[in-house]
Amino acid sequence: MNKDNCGKNTKCVHAGTFINNETKGVNTPIYTSTSNGFNPETGNLYYPRCLNMPNHLAVAEKIREMEGGEEAIVVSSGMMAVSSVILALLKTGDHILFSEDLYGGTDYFVKEELEKFGIDYTLASTENLEKFESKIKDNTKIIYFETPSNPLLKIIDLEKIVQIAKKYEIITVIDNTFASPINQNPIEFGVDVVVHSASKYLNGHSDLICGAIVTSEKFMGRIRPYVINTGGILNAQDLYLLERSMKTLNLRVQKHNENAQKLAEFFEKHSQVKKVHYPGLVSHSGHETAKKQMSGFGGVLSVETNLNKEKTRIFISALKYFQEAGSLAGVESLISLPCETSHSKMTYETRCSIGITDSLIRISAGIEDAEDLIADIEQAFEKANS
Ligand SMILES: Cc1ncc(COP(=O)(O)O)c(C=O)c1O
Structure with a gap:
């Protein structure tokens, strides 16, 4: 059929x-x-x-x-x-x-x-x-x-x-x-x-x-x-x-999209964050093009924080719902440092020249409740800075 x-x-x-x-x-x-x-x-x-x-x-x-x-x-x-x-x-x-x-x-x-x-x-x-x-x-x-x-x-x-x-x-x-x-x-x-x-x-x-x-x-x-x-x-x-x-792809992706958008907006306003990369944000350089060719902006975002390497480690370990993992797109929220995982085989110079710095965090938004994810990030930032 x-x-x-x-x-x-x-x-x-x-x-x-x-x-x-x-x-x-x-x-x-x-x-x-x-x-x-x-x-x-x-x-x-x-x-x-x-x-x-x-x-x-x-x-x-x-x-x-x-x-x-x-x-x-x-x-x-x-x-x-x-x-x-x-x-x-x-x-x-x-x-x-x-x-x-x-x-x-x-x-x-x-x-x-x-x-x-x-x-x-x-x-x-x-x-x-x-x-x-x-x-x-x-x-x-x-x-x-x-x-x-x-x-x-x-x-x-x-x-x-x-x-x-x-x-x-x-x-x-x-x-x-x-x-x-x-x-x-x-x-x-x-x-x-x-x-x-x-x-x-x-x-x-x-x-x-x-x-x-x-x-x-x-x-x-x-x-x-x-x-x-x-x-x-x-x-x-x-x-x-x-x-x-x-069979649940559309349902899942709609929820991934929704959660990633909420997380991106939350991070963008956060005092500990320098830059958020997410095409669903008006501030993203590709936003207008993305609107033209995508019907949703996806479940992945990346964030450059003000935290140094040591505080980034404390931040990641303090998270309850974001597991540190190298892959993405599962129903559970994941967090990773591309410099240590997906892009670890690139030289330091090449990585930095294309924007993958040591402080860049990649987040794969799962399908949990966005409020829980946001509260989790807030408490992890507090722990990292205490
Ligand atoms: C964008 C992209 N393409 C290709 C691959 C490779 O896929 P696989 O691990 O299934 O071989 C990955 C894996 O992370 C990916 O993120």
Whole structure:
């Protein structure tokens, strides 16, 4: 059943569900068999690595409908999604242009792996898109970017970046993890390929590692064989968990958005805070662009406080509801220091040059009651200063 035209909650609940005709159960059954019968009439050979089993098809269809692309696949991690798209679409001698505010793991992958394949790359600021455009070379085949970015929540104008790429017939790839398909659908703006760390909002319960890729039939025709050949797939139980989690994706993301907005407004007025990075704040440099291309501003914010390193440690340990953790987008609120976690592999100079200082705190707003979260932060600031 194609539910492309229904609302987000309806898609979350119903899209892709594989109904067993005998029991008519409301949930997709978990198909564990790796050996399956061959159908000589259709030539179908079901095998989990070939991305053709019902648990894969069900959740991939849900993600496809949420993002609005032609085809979707689910893979074993966000990094499998990122690396598969890059390595499937490029060959030796090609060049790829990245926005410089990348998730730390992607930055590490780029710097560690691409040279081995003879792929040239440039990381450039997207603050000024004309300057960014000047980094395009004759052999540039992909422009790859994140908006909102991690951890500074910088916003790139989707319409403008697509316009630039189309001028040179360059493929655009976005990591849409931070926004989730609830807040932003880049394919509507002409972006060619969307990747997700589905370990984040799509799953949302901090208990799965998985990734997703959504694109046109044309590009999936190159990406799918790469994933099948390299084998980065997810097992049936995990695919089922992801499908189950996604039924509440819209509800969760609305609450994440609401809590992050309230926290950002609270921090902005706080005497212990120098700067808040959150696209939902009018003071954020990307606010107007975000309003144009996002239907919600997301659940992540970052904050520069007046606390020194020692007081920051006291502040973090005094929190009751924000657990210090390296990941994000779970139902529980999390806090982290990007300099020690997601961006620890970057040199100190590179980190500071893109704004990831030692005093930058990243917060992933959970779905708890905002008043409790705010009270918790207030008492932790008091403890840090006592
Ligand atoms: C924006 C972004 N992209 C990609 C990844 C990688 O995802 P995974 O850990 O599922 O491989 C992450 C992980 O934190 C991320 O935050």
